[in-house]
Amino acid sequence: MGKALVVVALRQVDPFATVDPLTGTVYAQPRGGLSTADECALEHALRMAESLDARCLACTVGPQEADEVLRTALAAGATEALRVAGEPASEGHTARLLTEAIRARYADPALLLCGDYSMDRGTGATPALLAARFGASQALGLVELTSHNGGLRAERRLDCGRRERLAIELPAVCSVEPSTVRLRRASLPGLLAAREAEIPVASPAESFVDTRIRRRARTAYRPRTRAIAAPAGAAPGQRVRALTGALTEHEPPRLVFPANAAAAASELLDYLEQRGYLP
């Protein structure tokens, strides 16, 4: 039986990108890299691979430029790398591409690690979707991770400075916060070898369109326009008061204590509907 597999899923991001505040246009710089959370995930993956005596596979989804993050992982000590060619349309798509590519070349991983969410508007959903696809247990937003008796021990933050300790069974998908560990410094032989390494590329068999998600063109967020009638009143002061709502009676804030999540959701929906935010 071969060695177990620890996978770290990385994403090339652009920490130097600037965004035009008026148009929302993103001006990307050519020098992308790993986010701090991904660097922590890579370090955890290398430690876990050492502790579980496993292989460490670094993988990413993206164009050829994304090879750089895999070379960083190889230089730091990852034993293998895999790039899935493609431009994912959603987190679900990313999870599907990664799962299919890993399963086509390797067995299901004992442990898959990710950063908690990517810097470029990431939602943090990919790790959970990967866990669902692999049928693995999931533990997200961790600050500490160690191996323990063939499983894992982890910690994550809770509100009010409290921490939650988790015992996680393998196989598992874990995402980590950008904290507590720092990516090790790559050795010079590792760096030289990573420069020359051939990065295997997996090409998805077919294009995937998730029909459950409707995507619109990405634009800067602008609140919906609301038609407001011209303020009534003969004097300018009256019109200003009518326009601003100053000095008029308002419904006072109402404290609600819904019994459960469904009741809370209903309360919120009612509130939004009353104020015209829902069709």
Added chain:
Amino acid sequence: MTSPMSSPVRVAEGERGVASFDAVIVGAGPAGSAAAIELARAGRRVALLERGSFPGAKNVYGGVVYGRVLDELIPNWWTEAPIQRWVTRRQTMLLTPGQALTVDFRTENWGKPPYNGATTHRADFDAWLAGKAEEAGAKLLTSTLVTALRTDPGGRIVGVRTDRPDGDLDAGVVIAADGVNSFLAKQAGLYAEDQLANSTLGVKETLALPRETIEERFGVRGTDGVDIEMIGATKGIPGGGFLYTNLDSLSIGVVVDLTELGKAKVRPEELIAELKRHPSIAPLVRGGEIVEYAAHLIPEGGYHSMPTLTGNGLLIAGDAAAMCLAAGIWLEGVNFAIGSGMYAGRAAAAALAAGDTSTRGLAGYRERLASSFVLADHHKLRGAPGLLMSERVQRKYPAMLCDLVEGVFQVTNPQPKPGFRKLLLRSAKRHGVRLRDLARDAISGIRSYG
């Protein structure tokens, strides 16, 4: 990160690094990349080591790149280099707190091929030039600090030690292009005196402004740009100021004598703030948003402050060799770095081909520099840095000349117009300038620049 060591690492007979290269070049700035291009094109195995996360990540400069020297390395470089603006307008200003005397020159010739000078962002320019070295076959290793030279028992330099685990590299020749205050040149004992005594401090702000605003204020269009150099803008501390245009930002800053800055107990950002408030500068920079602040040492000592350029298995190039030319009307650094790097690369390739990278085998480097603009210009202008940083040029002449010109244009009716001689004597006396000192400095200037 590991600090550089103070002395080379002596390696035992037969002790090897983790990899061997014909040449290891330390620093992927203009000098290092130019050397790497030459050596890689000569078919040599070259490692180009850069301590920043990418070439240009840590580099600062205060002006203009004069790219003519690139003609030899990259034909038609101007079609692909990441240029911001081509300098078509050059101004030299003498400033006092309330006056400004400006010499303004512009030419359309510098706005078309083959061009003259250009403004650029070093993060882009250095990355582009290092990319050319990689294309030629050099191996670029970033985020890697060279901490020491490695020498054999006979004292010959045989490689470098880096701050990475298992970080020793063997090399037939090492080219130190590690910038001002070069630790490697000092480790090799090639600097006779303290490098800092010949260094100035450059500080600058990059101010974002809309492109149209810049073009309107500076009277340029398209990719034409302006370079303004100033004397008298540093609160009496020997040095100068600069302001130049990028595509949608301005770079403004000062360069000041390090020792005098310390004595004056003035923070460098206060000097920039005062420069930005000057009545002749304020309208140009108004509304600019600071997007970057940078500071760096500059080796402005010139010819007399250069180290020994060649060691046993070692060459020094660029700012590490104090190649920056600060001669008042000529303020050039990047082109001298590229030139010295290029000749270092050629000399190293010739020495490797001859199988002799000892001090004698590498002597061709200095010969190449001497027969080129690099050392020829430095030798010719060797007296300029001392003259320019002198007290009279820095503290007295700007005010004297501004007063003289103010007197020339001041209408004194009903008094008759004073003659030039009278005005000169009056302003010289007011600022404590003796005419024999003025004459002596004029002769020194003619000797330096003539």
